[in-house]
Amino acid sequence: MKPILELRDLSFEIEGRKILENISFSIDKGEFVTLTGPSGSGKSTLLKLIGHLISPSSGKIFYDGKEIFKYAPTDYRKNVSYFFQSATLFDETVYDNLAFPSKIRDKAFDKNRALKGLHTVQLPETYLNKPIRELSGGERQRIALVRNLMYAPNVLLMDEVTSSLDKENKEIILTFIKRLNQDEKLTILWITHDTQEIKESNRLILIKDGRAEDIKHD
Numbered sequence: 001m002k003p004i005l006e007l008r009d010l011s012f013e014i015e016g017r018k019i020l021e022n023i024s025f026s027i028d029k030g031e032f033v034t035l036t037g038p039s040g041s042g043k044s045t046l047l048k049l050i051g052h053l054i055s056p057s058s059g060k061i062f063y064d065g066k067e068i069f070k071y072a073p074t075d076y077r078k079n080v081s082y083f084f085q086s087a088t089l090f091d092e093t094v095y096d097n098l099a100f101p102s103k104i105r106d107k108a109f110d111k112n113r114a115l116k117g118l119h120t121v122q123l124p125e126t127y128l129n130k131p132i133r134e135l136s137g138g139e140r141q142r143i144a145l146v147r148n149l150m151y152a153p154n155v156l157l158m159d160e161v162t163s164s165l166d167k168e169n170k171e172i173i174l175t176f177i178k179r180l181n182q183d184e185k186l187t188i189l190w191i192t193h194d195t196q197e198i199k200e201s202n203r204l205i206l207i208k209d210g211r212a213e214d215i216k217h218d
């Protein structure tokens with residue numbers, strides 16, 4: 001089976017300083033992978049490279065066997081989605097936000113999927129009509145994730161998305177992404193420092209001194 005993501009000899013330098021050096025690894029469809037490593041080791045940089053937000057100094061990244069810059073950026077983002085910690089919702093209702101992905105695709109709003117998403121992140125259906133400004137930070141983060149997954153990508157990249165959340169919100173988000181990983185074979189690559197979250201992933205890649213090393217693989 002060909003890997004869904006493949007990094008070949010990826011290096012990244014900034015202002016003459018080597019941040020990542022000859023990183024090579026592959027990820028198969030359906031894997032749930034945590035990137036770990038000391039602060040400043042280059043984890044966020046690596047995720048941004050894979051998300052096609054920045055370009056490597058050398059080396060290549062392949063998605064589904066094709067180099068990522070050969071995809072039109074919008075096509076790539078539909079397949080490989082980068083979810084930010086500070087994902088912004090528009091200051092309208094939950095419904096407006098959840099309907100946005102269908103609007104830009106010129107498709108009908110999939111209410112069932114939206115309600116299933118709300119249910120999994122433990123918010124009642126009545127939240128559809130709630131203005132965003134009335135939601136707590138954790139609730140906003142949950143809605144942002146449901147919106148991001150209205151049309152599930154094949155790969156979800158996330159950089160410390162739960163770090164500012166309390167235990168309850170962390171668990172809800174973890175349950176949601178695990179469900180998508182199991183039910184929809186969503187491939188997940190994320191950065192987290194939370195030991196419970198690390199335990200849930202089936203592979204752990206350590207980024208240290210510019211290099212990558214597999215340290216756990218189920």
Ligand SMILES: Nc1ncnc2c1ncn2[C@@H]1O[C@H](COP(=O)(O)OP(=O)(O)OP(=O)(O)O)[C@@H](O)[C@H]1O
Pocket residue numbers: 014019037038039040041042043044045046
């Ligand atoms: N735009 C930039 N300009 C200059 N240096 C940068 C830039 N982006 C990242 N760096 C440097 O690259 C190194 C790696 O940063 P990165 O944010 O990828 O680390 P990290 O492993 O994600 O750290 P943390 O766990 O603390 O978030 C750091 O030394 C950082 O200062």
